[in-house]
Amino acid sequence: MRTAEELRTSLRAIDRRSYPAYKSLAGSFSFGRYILNIEHIQGDPFAAPSQLSVTVDRRAAAFPAACYDTPWNRAALEDYLLRRFSRQAGRFSHQAKGSGKSGVLAVNIPGQEVLERTDCEVRSGSVTLRFEVGFPANGRTINARELEKILFEFIPVCVEQGLLYATTPKPELTQTIHLSEDRHFIRDELARLGLAAFVADGSILPRESGVSDRPMENAVPFQSPASLAVTLELPHRGPVRGMGIPRGITLIAGGGYHGKSTLLKALERGVYDHIAGDGREYVITDSTAVKIRAEDGRKVTDTDISLFINHLPSGRDTTRFSTLDASGSTSQAANIVEALEAGSRLLLMDEDTSATNFMVRDELMQAVISRDREPITPFLERAADLYQKAGVSLILVVGSCGAYFHIADHVVQMDAYCAKDITACAKAALEGRPAPALSAPHFHLPANRRAIDLSGASQTRRNYRGDSYVRERLKVKRFGKTAFSVGDRELDLRYVEQLVDGGQTQALAYMVRYARENLAGLHMDEVAAALMKTVKEKGLGGICGSNVIPAGLALPRPQEIFACFNRY
Secondary structure: OEEHHHHHHHHHHHOOOEHHHHHHHOEEEEOOOEEEEEEEOOOOOOOOOEEEEEEEOHHHHOOOHHHOOOHHHHHHHHHHHHHHHHHHHHHHOOOOOOOOOOOOEEOOOOOOEEOOEOOEEEEOOEEEEEEEEOOOEEOOEEOHHHHHHHHHHHHHHHHHHHOOHHHOOHHHHHHHHHHHHHHHHHHHHHHHHOEEEEEEOOOOOOEEEOOEEEEOOOOOOOOOOHHHEEEEEEOOOEEEEEEEEEOOEEEEEOOOOOOHHHHHHHHHHOOOEEOOOOOOOOEEEOOOOEEEOOOOOOOEEEEOOOOOEOOOOOOOOHHHEEEOOOOHHHHHHHHHHHHHHOOOOEEEEEHHHOOHHHHOOOHHHHHHOOHHHOOEOOOHHHHHHHHHHHOOEEEEEOOOOOHHHHOOOEEEEEEOOEEEEOHHHHHHHOOOOOOOOOOOOOOOOOOOOOEOOOOOOOOOEEEEEOOEEEEEOOOEEEEOOOEEEEOOEEEEOOOOOOOOOHHHHHHHHHHHHHHHHHOOOOEHHHHHHHHHHHHHHHOHHHHHOOOOOOOOOEOOOHHHHHHHHHHO
């Protein structure tokens, strides 16, 4: 490893040379308290900025072990340090001048969720933070003096003020760790109390806008109905009252624009932890919960949808059903079955994004079209069995169909963003009304284990170099938050609604490549388990299969890993 002074000497030696001479700076350099790693250098000043990282030794970082001795505290500390470093980097970005991306100093800014990321990693007390720097140039001529300012003046301040315990505001850090521990306590309490979710009183559920995930100003704070109120004694905050949604079948009803979907969206995101000030810090949902919707046109492969669809006119086998272009009802059936395979204990659904003919068949339709001529068993006839026989709960938003009142354990009405328990009222309204079919025969869970076809024309590429062929890795590319490509295969995940960060999509792309290179021939559950084991043992960067770990990856849940490979 070279010293910082050797780096300074090398910098001055290449000043005013052509831009490719920057490549000679790649490597690691000791700056005393930390090591600076120059990992990837951009080809010209107009290309994507160079990738760098700093690693602060455990003794220099000096964070107490209690801040990272559990997975949830470690993730909270990493998130906190990343945001602190980001604020420091923002002070200096573009302070060094030049053409193109010259002077950029930035990290990937996280959203409202606390996720495990490659951007900041705490391992055994040492801290590694990855960021990008635009190496300065005048035209395409190296401006080493400006880069020297970044490396020797700006970055040291970012490290000193952003990554060391000595300069960290202790009350702020303590609040971060305590919040993490309180949330984990609630997750444990959900299981003990038989709850599917908890929404604390005072939570701010509406978001600022359709493109902003920040809390809405002057929003109505959530307040639990008295009949569903639960008070939890948290380790640090103390007593917190809120709505406990019991396991079973819960409906969220109410008029349009009164907050039904807002509550459901908060519950979708409740599988993740949120930063202080988000408004949803104590909205906690069963970590296995999956949002289910119709997804016209999605690919389905060898999925057992016979719980819901049978006796197709074409005679196709629905115990191993495949299609490149699923209908709304078929895709929703597949999404439910795949969620069960991924271990989900809670399904979240909204009538507005569901296939009508999949959810219910009214009496008149059943009278006109007999059951033996209808391949679809409505979800209404399976929902109760899913809970009673398989332990899978349901939270469903309803706005126009009252049939689900017959099987509901609880009904919550959202009235101008105020929650009311109207279970008794809804049950009273059913008196004297004939019930539709509420159950169907032959309940079963999908049993077949599915192997994944990880082959492909571009799984490996062999280029001739010199006197031999060299295997090249597939290229990974992300398109926003919802799609990626690996080699020549593209995958659209826009309807996997609990992907909340583009870094999760990027990580899924690397997981697909890793699986193609290392996990061919395994079943779906084995692939997911192998990927999670790799992440646990080697960190999220372990799926990249290289010494240089890219910034910008965020950990998806096992449920999203399953959803990705199911659509692959």
